[in-house]
Amino acid sequence: MSKILRKTLSDAVIVGAGKMVRVQSGSETETGYMSDSGMSAPDEPTTIFPPTYMVLVCSRTISNEAFMWLLNKVRGKRRDGGAELLVRRQPHKPGEGVTLHVSASKIKFLEVAEELELKKRDREGLVREFAVSQLEEFLAEGMHVDDLLTTAERQHIVRHELENIRALAEDDHVPGHDGLGLYEGQSIVQACLHWELLEQMFPLHDSETLDNFGRKWYWALFRRQPIEEIRLYFGEAIALYFSFLGFYTSALVVPMILGFFQLFMSTGTVAFFCMFNVLWVTVFLEVWKRKCSELAFSWGTIGMTSLDDDPRPNFHGHMAVDPVTGRFQPQFPRWKTNARLYFVSLPIVLLCMTGAFFVMLASFWAEEYLVQVRRTTGLRAGAVLVLMPSIVYTALVFVMNLYYRRLATRLTEWENHRTQTQFDRHRVTKLVLFEFVNNFMSLFYIAFYIQDMAMLKYQLAIMLIVLQAIQNFQEALLPLLIKYYGNVVAKYLSYLTFEQLLGFEGGVAGVEAAAPLLKRQEPERRSPEQEEALDALLAGVPALDADDPRIEPALREGDMERYEGTYDDYLEMFVQFGYVFLFSSVYPMAAFWAVVNNVLEIRCDAFKLCRVFQRPMAKRVKDTGAWQRAFEALGAMSVMTNCGLLAISPELRHLKPDVGAVEWVLVFVFLEHLLLVTRHILHKAIPEKPEWVRVALAKINYQSKRALKNERMLKSRRQLLQRKYRTIHGPHKRTQ
């Protein structure tokens, strides 16, 4: 430790010499268990405030009492239910909400890192739980203690501490807002965000890193993605999405090459290639699982389980002693969640799926009818008319999706899952089922009911080439255009209450980007007396300098869109995956177009995250969760669809005209079963974790067991050597 001590002290001198740092003692910087100096003294404004890790924007409607109460919770001592964080306010403009910059002391970060069991690589290269007492072991040669935690981790820590401010027994409501009741143990920040007393909570972008990402990532078309840097900046969830995207794209290269071959091949070989494709999907998904566990291992997220996770903020139940942790936490019986899931949510979801299916059928019927009408009457205008059902159907799907999304979120919320992971999994499952019907059912209908292969091929080509290009534009460029030129448009649009018309909140990215322009309702203002009182109160809160470089970004990013999570991005890949593999025997070129799209997609998504959205909250994940299963289900389905397509393909049928119809079907049923069994065997034979990860996990497990045992061993030896010797050593109770 002494080496680090020396190094850090010398750093302090260097920095100190350049910047005139006054190291204080006894002030706010010393939070943590050491500062027992009583009340937190208002710190002097000249102390250098550490980087801002979270910006809290208070609403204009929050009462002064509530504001001060919240501020004191954030800065307060842990034993008083506070978060012990450091806070500076931005210079306040009358009539606007106060903006707070939140950070934490160095010790606080390390303490919470240990508490959260963050995994870090130690000097021996093992990734294990960080412990302050073993700090030295986690610092590689020449590593400063400040480099230990990434900014994503620091944001995670600050956010965790903010969200972990729980209502005490005496906090039965928000002061100054009598209507807003709290229960003991509720997350106060979450509640305030929910009631819009807090307008926003977001971390700040780092412009230097973003410029770096520009060079290395989204403008660099033929370069490996800097996954590790992405993780450090955006957190594990987003890094995992981009590695999946990259991995999937490179896995698509093989079907792409086969697709080119198929252009020049006989129909018999097409069947063979198609079978190969189907197995390739399986292998790809299994290998991805392995890669995923490698990543999760090196990120230290591999051991995450749903039972040791903290309950998610919106989880409710009666407060009781938790059977696992023994702490006082909200409890909700698992069987109730399951009952709600299986007896309410599941039927509703199935009903919605059936509804969507019939809407799809109706659009086909309408189209057929119009074609009929056009043929019989010979109308010229019929060409436009015939397109109407498709257009109406597309619009309907859009609207249905918006409503269904809200429904799915509400249902999942109501099911009351304990952890965020469970919540996400069940929400994604619901959404994916519905999207499956919307995106694929019409293709199934064309393929197996109408059996029009030319139409199927045409549809697939349109979806893969045109629609995906539009989507990319809509995702990354449209919001930017709206942002720069939107104010002009907004004037014209402001009269349109489009949102109320549809009744949605949240939704598809492109539309959402336009939402704040449309939503400019006037808030209830504070009275002048309250303003004065607030100013008086704010005088006691340390403020940032008016020229602090953090103020401008905080204001600018506060106006940016929020990134709602990786759901939409995965969904896009899911739909594409389905287009490519479900019908690959009909349209083998699909893989090529998918690769072209994905190379662009990576860059668009990257650009979007860096330039269009607020910096997202870092989220720790260990795998792709529900998506892995969704992709696997599509993989299994692709076996069936491709066998089915081959069975009904007239080209193949012509090769063996002497085989009876029943035998012909049986051959393909047999083939399908063979492929499904092969899939299953591949699934079982490829281990989920690579050997080295398993060995490393076993080693960590072994070592921690050993450590625990050695402690005990020492104790037991001492005990046995002392007085307890005779006890165990007496004569045997039973003799044979």
Place this chain on the structure above:
Amino acid sequence: MSKILRKTLSDAVIVGAGKMVRVQSGSETETGYMSDSGMSAPDEPTTIFPPTYMVLVCSRTISNEAFMWLLNKVRGKRRDGGAELLVRRQPHKPGEGVTLHVSASKIKFLEVAEELELKKRDREGLVREFAVSQLEEFLAEGMHVDDLLTTAERQHIVRHELENIRALAEDDHVPGHDGLGLYEGQSIVQACLHWELLEQMFPLHDSETLDNFGRKWYWALFRRQPIEEIRLYFGEAIALYFSFLGFYTSALVVPMILGFFQLFMSTGTVAFFCMFNVLWVTVFLEVWKRKCSELAFSWGTIGMTSLDDDPRPNFHGHMAVDPVTGRFQPQFPRWKTNARLYFVSLPIVLLCMTGAFFVMLASFWAEEYLVQVRRTTGLRAGAVLVLMPSIVYTALVFVMNLYYRRLATRLTEWENHRTQTQFDRHRVTKLVLFEFVNNFMSLFYIAFYIQDMAMLKYQLAIMLIVLQAIQNFQEALLPLLIKYYGNVVAKYLSYLTFEQLLGFEGGVAGVEAAAPLLKRQEPERRSPEQEEALDALLAGVPALDADDPRIEPALREGDMERYEGTYDDYLEMFVQFGYVFLFSSVYPMAAFWAVVNNVLEIRCDAFKLCRVFQRPMAKRVKDTGAWQRAFEALGAMSVMTNCGLLAISPELRHLKPDVGAVEWVLVFVFLEHLLLVTRHILHKAIPEKPEWVRVALAKINYQSKRALKNERMLKSRRQLLQRKYRTIHGPHKRTQ
């Protein structure tokens, strides 16, 4: 601890008063880390020797040097590579091998129990790793320290210590047997058993418990099996087999009742019942998995994983530092095992399966040919002739099985799996694949190629009623009859070298039982000088009294058969399961006969274990391993076969004669897929472990983490409060 101290001391006084025990100090009883008194003194014969937990029978051919070397290893100190066990010899008869009774001191048991991480239920009801220092916490109210470990566990401990006597660097060969080389770290007892220097190693039966089992278990037809007592006596593997058997039998009751209903129902309902059956199988297997994990949890075996297990004794490889434990252990790269498995074993197994399949086909062809011949020639003797192919086939299957079993064992041995669990799993998988062809292929042939449902029904009935009855007789009663009346028969048989004729060793229980009678070769005797030298040596080894009650059982049980493990018993159930469910739409009464058989089977197996075989070595398992998967595979297959049977059933076809042949097939293909998907959903939706087990495991995990953390926390606080304070608390390296 003081309470136990008092209790144990008072016990000692009571026992001492009745039996004149002389409690010694410094003698052999004090093995373990406390006895540092140098050489182990030859103990006085009057000390009461604790119950025998293992009997070692030395061969007549072992040299005196080897015998003493082995004996010293067993009794020697741990630091000299010994096992620190207690040994008494039986009074020696010249010309015979020496029989040793092995036991251990109380402290030794507790020490090793901690080392082996045996899980025990503590006072709070949590099952966790036993630790000597926390002895008190594991003793429930009124529980004596001797009751803590079951006899099965004690045997396990003694066996572990015996098998863990490893060759040191200087032990390059067995003394007195220059040809028998050893490598460092090899298990000496295993090697001696392999070279037949040790004839047998077995634990002794406990006649009191056996009588109890008679009353409570195998003579009690309508009583719950005393699973917990079975576990305490026979160990986890056998207890798990019997709980599986019981659970399976009670699960069969539903298909049995449905089977009765079907006798009076229309063909349409039969189809429905059949579908129900298929799903029932899935639910049964999933629920069994849950039950299994409950059992494994309460037995403390649930956490067993292949990586922390010790390598199995026959595992070989170059000695190197183990990456997990850091100990010096044999290492063998996993990819080599996999390569051998996939590129050698798998093709061989597939070849054997194909061979067996063609033998089956040949028997059918021969039968067909003979029927033809009989019809054309009108021979009377033809009736017998026509049966010949079946008889020849049955005999061939028997012989093929014997050879294949040896092949499978050798292949698996050669693949060199690290742990016993892996070895068992791969051996069972190989055997099951072959048995599948032998037992079911002919039925598949009848059902789907000949499509003769009457014949299929007849075959199933024969197999389920007659064959199973014969098997039960052969398993439990035949060996007993041979034992009592065998000596007479043996005289006549001794000239027949039946075993050499077939070239088998090990095999089906009934035949094996006859083996010792057939195998009576004269061993090489020791010279008279050697005998004298041995007698002189033996004088220094403490002996049991000539009238010790343990001598007679040791001699008697040494002559009994060895129980080779649960493989044959599971296989029988596997075959029956296939008969019942694969073709349940044709022969719904199968379930009834299976229940009848199983009720008997439980008793026969129990009787066999208690009275026919040597007491088996206790084996710790956490689940049914490869069998679970084998049963699941049969379950999935039963979906396909039943759908297929229904599709070709003429009765069902008559109900809808207007449906086209292709549509008819498609309907059943669709039905099959629906059932398979339902199966898959059931498989995913039913969690493998019940909620309470998951919570309890999470709690244990949480507590041990917490314990480790508290230790660290205390350290880190101390460190931070002292001099390291400034280090972390210096100015921030980077400012924004």
